[in-house]
Amino acid sequence: MADAGTGRQAGQVRQTGDPTNANLDRRDFLKTCAVAPIAGVMLYVVRVAAGEGDQRGAAYKATDHDYGMAVDISKCIGCGRCAEACQIENDVPHEGGYCRTWVGRYVTTIDSETIVQTIDKPKPAVDEKTILRTFFAPKLCNHCAKPPCVQVCPVGATFITQDGVVLVDKEYCIGCRYCIQACPYGARYLDPRSKTADKCTFCYHRVTRGLVPACVEVCPAGARIFGELHDRASPLARYLRFSKLQVLKPHLNTEPKVYYANLDGEVR
Amino acid sequence: MTGYMYPNEIELQWSLLIVLYPYITGLVAGAFILASLERVFNVREVQPTYRLALLTALAFLLVAPLPLLAHLGHPGRSFEIFLTPNVRSAMAMFGFIYAWYLMVVLLLEIWFDYRQDLVEWSTKAKGLTRWFYRLMTLGATDVSPRALRFDATAGRIITIVGIPSAFLLHGYVGFIFGSVKANPWWNSVLIPVVFLFSAIVSGIAAVLLIYVASCRIRRVQVDMLCLDKLGSFLFYALTVDFSLEMLDFIHRLYAAEESIKILSAMVTSRLFISLVVLQVLLGTLLPLLVLAVISPAFERRAIVPVPPAWRRRIFVVAALLVQVGIFCTRWNVVIGGQLFSKSLRGLTVFKLQMYGLEGFWVSLALLLLPLAILVVLIRLLPPWTNGHAAPAPLNAEARLS
Numbered sequence: 247m248a249d250a251g252t253g254r255q256a257g258q259v260r261q262t263g264d265p266t267n268a269n270l271d272r273r274d275f276l277k278t279c280a281v282a283p284i285a286g287v288m289l290y291v292v293r294v295a296a297g298e299g300d301q302r303g304a305a306y307k308a309t310d311h312d313y314g315m316a317v318d319i320s321k322c323i324g325c326g327r328c329a330e331a332c333q334i335e336n337d338v339p340h341e342g343g344y345c346r347t348w349v350g351r352y353v354t355t356i357d358s359e360t361i362v363q364t365i366d367k368p369k370p371a372v373d374e375k376t377i378l379r380t381f382f383a384p385k386l387c388n389h390c391a392k393p394p395c396v397q398v399c400p401v402g403a404t405f406i407t408q409d410g411v412v413l414v415d416k417e418y419c420i421g422c423r424y425c426i427q428a429c430p431y432g433a434r435y436l437d438p439r440s441k442t443a444d445k446c447t448f449c450y451h452r453v454t455r456g457l458v459p460a461c462v463e464v465c466p467a468g469a470r471i472f473g474e475l476h477d478r479a480s481p482l483a484r485y486l487r488f489s490k491l492q493v494l495k496p497h498l499n500t501e502p503k504v505y506y507a508n509l510d511g512e513v514r
Numbered sequence: 515m516t517g518y519m520y521p522n523e524i525e526l527q528w529s530l531l532i533v534l535y536p537y538i539t540g541l542v543a544g545a546f547i548l549a550s551l552e553r554v555f556n557v558r559e560v561q562p563t564y565r566l567a568l569l570t571a572l573a574f575l576l577v578a579p580l581p582l583l584a585h586l587g588h589p590g591r592s593f594e595i596f597l598t599p600n601v602r603s604a605m606a607m608f609g610f611i612y613a614w615y616l617m618v619v620l621l622l623e624i625w626f627d628y629r630q631d632l633v634e635w636s637t638k639a640k641g642l643t644r645w646f647y648r649l650m651t652l653g654a655t656d657v658s659p660r661a662l663r664f665d666a667t668a669g670r671i672i673t674i675v676g677i678p679s680a681f682l683l684h685g686y687v688g689f690i691f692g693s694v695k696a697n698p699w700w701n702s703v704l705i706p707v708v709f710l711f712s713a714i715v716s717g718i719a720a721v722l723l724i725y726v727a728s729c730r731i732r733r734v735q736v737d738m739l740c741l742d743k744l745g746s747f748l749f750y751a752l753t754v755d756f757s758l759e760m761l762d763f764i765h766r767l768y769a770a771e772e773s774i775k776i777l778s779a780m781v782t783s784r785l786f787i788s789l790v791v792l793q794v795l796l797g798t799l800l801p802l803l804v805l806a807v808i809s810p811a812f813e814r815r816a817i818v819p820v821p822p823a824w825r826r827r828i829f830v831v832a833a834l835l836v837q838v839g840i841f842c843t844r845w846n847v848v849i850g851g852q853l854f855s856k857s858l859r860g861l862t863v864f865k866l867q868m869y870g871l872e873g874f875w876v877s878l879a880l881l882l883l884p885l886a887i888l889v890v891l892i893r894l895l896p897p898w899t900n901g902h903a904a905p906a907p908l909n910a911e912a913r914l915s
Contacts, residue, residue, distance in 0.1 A: 342525065343521050343522075343524055343525075344521065344522055345521040345522060348521050350518075361518075362518035362857065362859055363518070364518075364520070364521045366521060385520075394694075394695065394696060397602050397603065398603050398604065398605060398694075399600055399603055400594075400595050400599060400600055400603045400605040400606035400608075401591070401594040401595055401598055401599065401600060401606070402598060402599075402600040402603075418591070418594065419587070419588070419591075420586050420587065420588050420589075420591040420592055420594060420595070421586050421587015421588045421591075422582075422585070422586055422587075422605065423527040423528065423587075424603075424605050424690075426522070426527050427527060427528070427694055427696070427697065427851075427852075428694055428696055429696060430695070430696035430856055431520075431856070432519075432520030432521070432522050432523050432855070432856050432857070433522070434522060435522040435525075436527065436587060440587075441587030441588060442587055442588070498695055498696065514856075514857045514858060514859075
């Protein structure tokens with residue numbers, strides 16, 4: 247960052263004056279002094295915005311991270327691109343209807359009946375005339391701090407990583423499906439190809455390279471915020487600090503790390 | 515499918531094989547507890563079924579892990595449960611509880627009970643069987659009164675250890691379901707207790723059926739005193755079992771938690787035949803009524819005296835109904851627990867496959883396999899030549915009259 251700034255400064259000096267002349271034009275000198283730090287800051291902002299944090303290229307240290315996600319119900323437009331991106335990114339066997347993430351479309355009709363549908367790909371809108379109110383609730387593995395799936399796994403094939411992500415070791419899973427039964431959120435399925443349990447990994451292969459999960463990347467509404475839970479400067483920590491939050495099924499004491507803002511009581 | 519299911523819930527995870535698992539272990543625990551009661555409380559009347567009950571428990575115990583193994587996505591990795599168990603997992607404990615029960619309780623008890631006979635057979639038998647019996651004695655050929663007294667004491671101690679072990683074996687199976695807090699149909703502290711008493715019910719009914727069948731095959735008269743006692747025991751166990759199930763049912767209805775709506779919808783639609791008709795009406799209430807009337811459950815004499823031949827037939831029908839009822843209990847727990855969405859908004863359907871590992875025919879084979887094993891065990895270790903036991907009870911009718 248600092249190098250970029252000084253590089254540009256040196257270049258500008260050469261263009262604006264005679265290289266043999268040590269006396270810079272006073273106006274040029276002041277201009278350069280003002281531009282160089284701004285350019286440096288701009289470059290930094292662009293890199294952070296692109297999700298290319300400082301760790302890119304550096305050795306990844308799991309203990310330095312604690313990942314979580316926030317979902318803003320009021321922002322989700324129910325386009326289903328998150329579910330679609332997840333299927334492509336993670337090769338989810340969608341023929342059986344399996345999903346690592348999906349969006350629930352909640353429609354309360356004028357008869358006060360709430361109808362829920364799964365949106366796992368872009369779908370047409372419903373007839374507006376019959377709707378009293380409607381909203382969307384994106385769902386995924388909650389990466390609980392006290393995960394029942396990890397507790398019940400007889401061989402320890404599903405586990406919490408040091409950076410707070412719940413994963414399945416496909417080489418170790420015996421396929422008993424107890425974890426699928428134990429998950430209160432329906433987030434797990436048995437992959438029919440590998441005959442092992444499978445679920446959302448927060449796109450672990452991406453996040454350990456400093457990228458965000460595919461669902462977060464493609465969300466056009468910014469309804470999903472991913473990042474560090476315990477870094478006060480992270481966008482996620484800031485969002486959590488300024489939002490009214492709820493988790494799914496809090497009475498089960500699973501301590502989810504997917505937080506919902508503006509959540510409706512209809513969502514379970 | 516009606517209402518809303520999470521996308522990953524449409525397919526049922528545990529099917530017929532997992533229904534068999536609690537059903538079979540229940541028979542094991544029940545048969546063993548019946549044998550133990552006879553031994554510990556010295557119930558002379560059911561003595562003809564003592565060894566038969568032990569062998570029945572062994573035959574079913576040998577098959578108990580098979581449905582689990584067949585169900586696994588990777589059966590080849592199942593040994594990891596022993597090698598690297600997750601000690602916080604209820605399921606990981608299965609291997610240890612199973613091994614304890616098989617090795618420490620059942621095999622030891624059978625060995626001490628048969629040791630005197632094994633020594634005798636190892637001298638009388640010829641050819642290969644002679645070697646088999648000789649091997650089975652494990653070199654302990656001392657049949658002096660002192661050694662036999664030791665056998666009896668050891669057997670008694672193992673039985674006393676065995677009763678809580680049998681409770682553990684099946685209570686634990688109930689715990690596997692009861693501890694799943696994500697599932698309101700399973701999540702109940704009563705489930706292990708209900709499983710236990712339903713296990714005792716199914717075990718007594720199974721031993722009754724096997725005893726009557728064995729008498730018929732051997733063309734010997736059924737000891738009606740024994741059958742009446744088994745009928746009375748079945749009535750007592752069924753009463754406790756039904757009371758516990760009703761307690762669970764009433765508690766759920768009265769507490770009426772948020773899941774009550776979907777669970778009520780499930781019971782009155784998807785589970786109506788298997789729960790209301792088969793489990794409660796035909797599998798519990800009808801046998802309860804019949805046993806209350808014809809068995810000497812309340813006094814020495816039955817409320818309605820029925821001639822022995824008919825009483826025997828009615829007992830058999832009642833025991834068969836009880837088996838259907840208990841099988842449906844397992845079905846309703848295992849399958850019922852997966853028919854509704856954890857979003858509490860919808861119900862799915864279970865489609866029974868006929869072929870394949872999870873299919874009907876494999877399950878039927880796994881249910882018949884213990885009976886085949888039992889036949890082999892009975893041939894190797896005849897349970898009715900108990901030379902050193904107390905004299906056979908008097909003819910039932912002679913005693914009653």
